Amino acid sequence: MTIEHAVKKQTDKKNAILDSALALFVSQGFHATSTASIAKAAGVATGTLFHHFPSKDSIINHLFLNIKQEFANTITSNSQVIGDIELDANALWQSAIDWAIAQPLKQKFFLQFSLSAEINAATRQQAMNGILRFIVELIEKGQQQNIVAHYPIDLLLENCHGQYLAAIRFFTDHPELGKDASHRHASFQLFWKAIKA
CATH class of the missing domain: 1.10.10.60 (Homeodomain-like)
Structure with a gap:
């Protein structure tokens, strides 16, 4: 061999x-x-x-990071960055919704475990500040341009995460609306209004 x-x-x-x-x-x-x-x-x-x-704990934390990395790779490769904070955020948001619709099992895993105690703090930190660093950078850039509210970054990230989980829960419960442009636009606007300056 x-x-x-x-x-x-x-x-x-x-x-x-x-x-x-x-x-x-x-x-x-x-x-x-x-x-x-x-x-x-x-x-x-x-x-x-x-x-x-x-251990079983190491499996779930490893799985969480693997899926986050796949998620990050997919949404960044499917989103064209043009330099406009709101448009770039919308492109990432829509790509993230597409990923959730295309990956129902992985998306259900996120819904069940993203906020659970089984995912340890170090894993969450690695996911948010390492794998999803591009989101941190977009928020920081938005704050520098006074487009995004000047709240603490960690709190904003948790809010963004919660908004995303709420949106994918909605589209999971109403799959027929996952392709509806008005609902997709509304999901982004709810998110954007929560973080904009």
Whole structure:
């Protein structure tokens, strides 16, 4: 077996564990999901699971960061930055809504766990100030131009996050409105009015 093949095999097992954990956490909750059930669903030995992840907590936090990174990569690659704070924020917002509609299982994971105690403070910090740094920079730029309200950045970020979760919850409950331009525009305007100067 080549080194490349061995690495790919390990990566495949790790991804199978994460995919199984995602499905189980969303369908039956964090506490009702055992590491043994994750390993079984992934088709790996429990020892293999613990080789990759020391605990169930580490699985959910790793999963959270992986999904946040995918989310960030998708919305930044699908949003053209033009230098106008409101237009750039709208482009990111609409792309984020598109991602949620296209990724129902991952979006349900966000709705269930984004504000839960299972996601530790260090993971939240890494997601917000690392993976989603481009949002922090957009807010800071908006504040410098007196377009975005001069509230503490951490508080604004939490507000933005809450607004996004509310919007995707709405579109989850009313999927037929996910493509409705007036509702999509209204969802952004509610968000924008909450943060603008």
